[in-house]
Amino acid sequence: MSEHLKNHRPKNLNLFTIRLPINALVSILHRVSGMALFAMLPFLLLLMHSSLSSEDGFNLAINVLDFWLVKLVLIGLAWAFFHHFYAGLRHLAQDLHWMHGLNQARYSSKIIMGLVAVSVIYFAILIW
Amino acid sequence: MLFELLTKRYPGMRVWLLQRVTAVYMAVYVPFVMGYLLINKPHSYVAWVELNSACWLKVLSSLFFLSLCLHAWVGVRDVFRDYVPNTMLRHGLQLIVEIGLIACLIWSVYIFCCF
Numbered sequence: 340m341s342e343h344l345k346n347h348r349p350k351n352l353n354l355f356t357i358r359l360p361i362n363a364l365v366s367i368l369h370r371v372s373g374m375a376l377f378a379m380l381p382f383l384l385l386l387m388h389s390s391l392s393s394e395d396g397f398n399l400a401i402n403v404l405d406f407w408l409v410k411l412v413l414i415g416l417a418w419a420f421f422h423h424f425y426a427g428l429r430h431l432a433q434d435l436h437w438m439h440g441l442n443q444a445r446y447s448s449k450i451i452m453g454l455v456a457v458s459v460i461y462f463a464i465l466i467w
Numbered sequence: 468m469l470f471e472l473l474t475k476r477y478p479g480m481r482v483w484l485l486q487r488v489t490a491v492y493m494a495v496y497v498p499f500v501m502g503y504l505l506i507n508k509p510h511s512y513v514a515w516v517e518l519n520s521a522c523w524l525k526v527l528s529s530l531f532f533l534s535l536c537l538h539a540w541v542g543v544r545d546v547f548r549d550y551v552p553n554t555m556l557r558h559g560l561q562l563i564v565e566i567g568l569i570a571c572l573i574w575s576v577y578i579f580c581c582f
Contacts (some may be wrong), residue, residue, distance in 0.1 A: 370546060377539045381567075384574050390512075391519060391582040397512040424497070427490055434487065 362441075365448040369426040370443045372419035377390040379416055445455050486541040489534035496531045500524075516582070523578045532575035536568045 359367065390400040403409055429447050433439040438447050472480045503524075509515040519525070543564050551557040 370542075373542050374546060377543060379540070380535070380571055384571060384578065388574070388578050391516060391578060394512040397515060424494065428494060431487065431490060431494075441512075 360445070361448040361452070362444045364421075365426050365429070365451050368437040369424055369430070372423040374414070375419040376423055376435075379419075410466055414459065415465060418459045420453065421455045421462075422451075425454050425458075482541050482544075486538055489538040492534045493531060493538065496527060496534075500528075500531075519579070519582070528579045529576050532572060532579075536572045540565065540568055 386400050386403070389396040391397075404413070429438070429451055432447075433444070438444065471477075472485070504518075507518060509518050519528075544561060547557050547560055547564075551560060
């Protein structure tokens with residue numbers, strides 16, 4: 340590479356100035372939600388273990404889930420689940436060459452975002 | 468065509484397919500169990516234990532966690548390959564994740580089959 344190019348290559352490492360198209364946003368959020376679900380796995384197993392181990396453990400799990408801060412975390416987890424679920428189904432559909440044109444991908448992205456919002460709000464109302 | 472892609476010449480394809488097969492199993496299991504829980508709401512500890520003691524559900528739940536761990540293994544591996552360029556660091560992180568996932572898998576089977 341010549342010196343000229345080296346010195347004048349445009350660099351933009353500030354992620355906040357990059358505007359992602361909606362299909363790219365759904366795709367990156369699929370990764371983010373996947374990592375979040377992976378990170379929460381031990382805590383969910385701990386709850387499951389506690390709730391099945393004894394009656395005291397069962398009541399403890401219920402009391403923990405009733406705490407408002409835990410409910411907020413659960414809503415975040417519900418977002419991660421619903422996004423990963425719907426966007427995952429979308430990716431599976433695209434693997435089968437269904438809905439994989441650019442306009443269709445944009446359209447299905449919007450549907451996914453809408454479905455996730457409705458599901459998370461419904462979940463939040465259900466647990467609160 | 469499909470079988471040729473699954474031979475040793477294309478090792479990545481098997482992992483790719485593994486991620487999809489486990490995804491499909493989980494996409495069927497989760498709505499099914501959610502619906503089952505909503506219909507048979509367990510209101511007490513005894514009802515909760517009884518609900519989970521059904522043999523068919525134990526098998527399905529254990530298979531779910533096996534799928535989850537395999538799926539997460541592929542997913543985290545892909546994320547590390549994209550964002551952790553340092554080979555030593557990536558292998559180290561990957562090893563920690565693998566040990567963690569194996570521990571979670573053993574733990575989940577213990578929860579579903581030993582209580």
